Amino acid sequence: MAKKGLQTSNKDIINLAKIVGEKAILYKQPDLLAYDCDGFTIHKHLPKCVVFPNSTEEVAEIVKYCDANQLPFLARGAGTGLSGGAIPLNGEVIISLVKMKRLITVDLENRRAVVEPGFVNLKLTNSIANKGYYYAPDPSSQYACTIGGNVAENAGGAHCLKYGVTTNHILGLEVIMPNGEIVEISTNGVPDAPGYDLLGLLTGSEGTLGIVTKITVRILKNPEAKQTVLAYFDKVADGSQAVSDIISSGIVPAALEMMDKTAIEGVEAAAFPVGHPKDIEALLLIEVDGISAGIEEQINQILEVCKKRNVREVKVAGSEEERGRWWANRKTGFGAMGAISPDYLVQDGVIPRSKLPEVLARINQISEESGLRISNIFHAGDGNLHPLVLFDARIPGETEKALKAGSACLQVCADVGGTITGEHGVGIEKREEMRFVFTDREILAQTDVREVFNPKNLLNAGKLFPSPSRCAEVKKDLKEALKTS
Amino acid sequence: MITSDLKEELKKVVPEERIKENHELENIFGNTGKVIVATETEEEISSLLRYANTNGKKISVIGGGTKRGFGGVNEAEDILLSLANYKGIIEHTVGDMTLTVKAGTTLKEIQDYLVDFNQKISLDPTWPEEATIGGVIAANDSGPKRLGYGSARDVVIGLRVVYPDGSVIRSGGKVVKNVAGYDMNKLFIGSMGTIGVISEVTVKLRPVPKYESLVLLSFPDGELSEIKSFVVSFLDSVMEPITLELLNPSLVEKLVGQKSYTLAISFEDVKSSVLYQEEFVNRIKPPTAEMKILERALAMAFWEQFYHLSPRASMSGHQTEASVKIGVVNLDVLKVIQKAEQISDAYNLHIDANGGLGHGLCQVHLYGASEDVEGAIKELRAYASSLGGYATIKHLPLVLRQKVSVWGERPSYFFLVEGIKKKIDPNKILNPNRFIGGI
Numbered sequence: 001m002a003k004k005g006l007q008t009s010n011k012d013i014i015n016l017a018k019i020v021g022e023k024a025i026l027y028k029q030p031d032l033l034a035y036d037c038d039g040f041t042i043h044k045h046l047p048k049c050v051v052f053p054n055s056t057e058e059v060a061e062i063v064k065y066c067d068a069n070q071l072p073f074l075a076r077g078a079g080t081g082l083s084g085g086a087i088p089l090n091g092e093v094i095i096s097l098v099k100m101k102r103l104i105t106v107d108l109e110n111r112r113a114v115v116e117p118g119f120v121n122l123k124l125t126n127s128i129a130n131k132g133y134y135y136a137p138d139p140s141s142q143y144a145c146t147i148g149g150n151v152a153e154n155a156g157g158a159h160c161l162k163y164g165v166t167t168n169h170i171l172g173l174e175v176i177m178p179n180g181e182i183v184e185i186s187t188n189g190v191p192d193a194p195g196y197d198l199l200g201l202l203t204g205s206e207g208t209l210g211i212v213t214k215i216t217v218r219i220l221k222n223p224e225a226k227q228t229v230l231a232y233f234d235k236v237a238d239g240s241q242a243v244s245d246i247i248s249s250g251i252v253p254a255a256l257e258m259m260d261k262t263a264i265e266g267v268e269a270a271a272f273p274v275g276h277p278k279d280i281e282a283l284l285l286i287e288v289d290g291i292s293a294g295i296e297e298q299i300n301q302i303l304e305v306c307k308k309r310n311v312r313e314v315k316v317a318g319s320e321e322e323r324g325r326w327w328a329n330r331k332t333g334f335g336a337m338g339a340i341s342p343d344y345l346v347q348d349g350v351i352p353r354s355k356l357p358e359v360l361a362r363i364n365q366i367s368e369e370s371g372l373r374i375s376n377i378f379h380a381g382d383g384n385l386h387p388l389v390l391f392d393a394r395i396p397g398e399t400e401k402a403l404k405a406g407s408a409c410l411q412v413c414a415d416v417g418g419t420i421t422g423e424h425g426v427g428i429e430k431r432e433e434m435r436f437v438f439t440d441r442e443i444l445a446q447t448d449v450r451e452v453f454n455p456k457n458l459l460n461a462g463k464l465f466p467s468p469s470r471c472a473e474v475k476k477d478l479k480e481a482l483k484t485s
Numbered sequence: 486m487i488t489s490d491l492k493e494e495l496k497k498v499v500p501e502e503r504i505k506e507n508h509e510l511e512n513i514f515g516n517t518g519k520v521i522v523a524t525e526t527e528e529e530i531s532s533l534l535r536y537a538n539t540n541g542k543k544i545s546v547i548g549g550g551t552k553r554g555f556g557g558v559n560e561a562e563d564i565l566l567s568l569a570n571y572k573g574i575i576e577h578t579v580g581d582m583t584l585t586v587k588a589g590t591t592l593k594e595i596q597d598y599l600v601d602f603n604q605k606i607s608l609d610p611t612w613p614e615e616a617t618i619g620g621v622i623a624a625n626d627s628g629p630k631r632l633g634y635g636s637a638r639d640v641v642i643g644l645r646v647v648y649p650d651g652s653v654i655r656s657g658g659k660v661v662k663n664v665a666g667y668d669m670n671k672l673f674i675g676s677m678g679t680i681g682v683i684s685e686v687t688v689k690l691r692p693v694p695k696y697e698s699l700v701l702l703s704f705p706d707g708e709l710s711e712i713k714s715f716v717v718s719f720l721d722s723v724m725e726p727i728t729l730e731l732l733n734p735s736l737v738e739k740l741v742g743q744k745s746y747t748l749a750i751s752f753e754d755v756k757s758s759v760l761y762q763e764e765f766v767n768r769i770k771p772p773t774a775e776m777k778i779l780e781r782a783l784a785m786a787f788w789e790q791f792y793h794l795s796p797r798a799s800m801s802g803h804q805t806e807a808s809v810k811i812g813v814v815n816l817d818v819l820k821v822i823q824k825a826e827q828i829s830d831a832y833n834l835h836i837d838a839n840g841g842l843g844h845g846l847c848q849v850h851l852y853g854a855s856e857d858v859e860g861a862i863k864e865l866r867a868y869a870s871s872l873g874g875y876a877t878i879k880h881l882p883l884v885l886r887q888k889v890s891v892w893g894e895r896p897s898y899f900f901l902v903e904g905i906k907k908k909i910d911p912n913k914i915l916n917p918n919r920f921i922g923g924i
Binding site: 108109110111112132153154156160164165167168183184185188189190191192193194195196197198199200201203204205209221222223224244247248249250251252290291292293294297298350351352353354379382383384417418419420421422423424425426430434437438439441442443445446448449450451452453464465 | 603
């Protein structure tokens with residue numbers, strides 16, 4: 001950050017520095033390099049500058065300044081997003097919320113907490129764990145990602161099968177509108193506030209409708225007990241069938257994860273190997289939690305299902321330590337692909353669970369056609385697939401090939417009645433793929449909502465929706481159709 | 486335009502047999518229409534809306550009619566669009582535990598259909614045999630079990646909505662996890678039919694629990710502080726109640742014959758877990774509290790009866806009936822229920838009240854003379870807002886709705902709500918004045 005005195009004559013930077021202080025703004029090119037992308041590294045663009053506000057009022061002032069001076073801007077948390085939502089495509093002023101990382105209140109009796117957007121996800125759970133409480137959404141990046149970013153992306157995680165995703169845990173928000181106005185929605189956590197469900201719209205809007213500056217979340221009591229099962233299958237089809245059988249037997253597992261052979265090769269070569277056999281085709285990681293007295297019955301049922309589906313080996317975690325190792329192995333699964341491939345691209349399709357075997361076969365086919373290996377790590381219980389396309393960016397043309405293969409995987413998901421993203425968001429990455437699932441009229445319905453919140457489109461422009469030309473045409477067509485009818 | 490002309494015009498828009506002149510305009514709840522159109526396809530809904538939008542006609546939307554006393558200050562619009570005949574299961578993927586139904590299907594029809602598959606929709610609104618899924622979602626109705634299973638926003642995964650211009654918008658999809666684009670489902674849940682007509686609903690299902698029971702814990706001394714300290718320690722435990730609903734004495738009397746504050750605590754899980762949790766309650770309950778356990782069949786019967794106690798539009802009596810939904814911070818439910826008791830005495834009203842101590846929503850039903858009901862509602866609302874909450878009138882005759890605001894003060898974010906309405910329904914054709922701030 002700047003040492004003493006600003007070394008620039010740019011009036012916007014000078015004026016923004018007046019709001020946040022000279023030490024809380026980055027504007028020199030070498031400093032900006034770290035902000036040219038987020039966890040999606042294929043597109044890069046330098047921001048105009050990065051400001052680090054310390055309060056709601058400072059964010060509001062920055063936004064007002066940008067609005068008045070027609071400067072594009074966007075909010076950024078920890079930069080762990082996987083779809084490019086925080087990439088300054090238009091040379092934005094980046095409003096980094098990392099300094100706003102206070103835990104404002106915890107109210108255990110009413111099971112709510114208020115945090116600032118830069119508060120790290122896992123820290124919330126850690127802050128209340130001694131009282132036996134936790135915050136449920138647990139994206140794999142939870143040790144680093146911020147709750148503000150989770151709200152923007154409506155982040156999920158391995159345990160959302162039973163407990164839901166971020167939107168199911170947000171009770172209230174304080175939001176800075178793109179004109180700088182501060183709006184409070186149910187910040188005290190009272191449910192069903194009269195009016196349209198703005199909380200629901202804002203959560204998952206990928207930072208295009210407003211900037212959240214305070215978040216009221218629901219906190220939960222830790223379940224009394226947990227049991228985790230690891231099951232190895234020789235055939236992917238058996239593993240997928242076991243997933244369906246478990247769900248339809250009436251058990252609601254807390255988590256139900258699957259990895260295929262290539263993914264297992266990756267995690268075993270990386271930092272947290274647990275000794276999975278190399279020659280199996282699929283593994284399931286299944287967790288059941290709840291009242292102790294009821295867990296055993298459910299675990300026995302799961303073991304039975306696995307046996308019926310020709311499981312090679314199935315075991316129950318013998319200790320918390322063993323359970324922890326299994327989860328570390330799984331949660332670091334994306335990064336682990338680095339151990340077997342120079343680069344990888346994560347996809348995030350969702351399918352109806354029952355289509356799993358068919359979809360995996362088609363992804364296999366995409367892999368063969370593209371000549372790129374594709375590993376699969378997924379939240380099998382809720383049908384959320386993460387195909388990881390392995391490639392080498394140093395080989396000319398291979399990045400494009402990987403992008404194409406990734407997009408083809410999403411087309412498969414859309415074809416079977418699924419969707420293109422379950423938790424990573426559209427961002428820059430999947431803008432065009434939005435057309436796989438939405439008509440132009442449906443996209444227009446969404447950009448109409450954006451216009452209400454963000455009429456000048458200075459906030460995080462160019463994200464989430466495919467190129468606007470066609471939508472504008474639809475609008476024109478509609479108007480004409482209405483005139484003539 | 487006189488009604489017969491409108492009827493003639495509508496014949497060009499939808500099949501003649503769907504159209505009927507309304508001869509019962511003097512409904513005490515309003516929200517009706519001069520001409521009733523009972524559509525049977527989505528295309529018909531779409532044609533009707535397109536016609537209304539281009540010809541300046543206003544539409545009121547109705548499903549099972551249980552919520553006709555909810556919102557709105559007009560006796561009749563031009564058209565009453567009924568979805569009651571637009572019903573049926575469209576798709577049920579048993580293994581995926583997802584279900585798509587037409588909006589006019591009643592909750593009871595859906596649950597009856599699902600029972601063979603050991604599945605259910607985890608919403609528990611009142612009057613399930615009359616309330617349609619479309620209406621429940623448009624009004625965001627929920628019951629005590631939302632503590633365990635969430636409300637419409639946690640259950641709905643996809644919608645088809647007919648926009649005022651006649652176009653059909655799909656939101657969400659058929660998968661349980663989805664962040665493609667804005668979460669547009671949320672926009673329509675609780676929108677009171679003011680920005681689109683929900684035509685199809687896709688929900689995620691839950692397994693029917695292997696076992697369930699209901700613990701009724703009554704507090705004959707009526708000491709609220711005693712109830713509170715029990716609830717606080719119970720909520721701080723690892724128990725997993727599906728309901729933790731406080732019922733006021735008169736409501737308890739209707740349900741089980743005994744007149745004292747009672748907590749209705751449901752457990753739904755495998756049997757061993759349910760029994761263990763019953764035992765836990767028994768262990769920590771205060772000595773003066775009386776505990777009764779209703780096993781599965783009786784527990785179900787209790788709730789069945791509970792869902793049929795709130796006033797709705799088809800009821801008619803000599804006295805005024807009203808229903809108010811109050812939202813507060815969870816434990817403030819205790820204060821609201823207590824306040825309702827006091828108001829009952831002060832205004833000489835019969836009041837049934839219940840509220841979820843784990844989710845913060847109360848339902849207060851008032852019966853009595855209209856001026857007393859009016860005064861009591863105002864006092865309840867003032868009290869709710871002093872606690873940082875709100876009061877919404879879910880049921881009240883039209884004449885009173887014209888005097889007492891159904892939704893209360895406009896919230897500070899109203900400009901966004903209004904902006905959305907203007908964007909989607911600029912001609913204000915759908916359920917005009919039915920929602921907050923006159924939108």
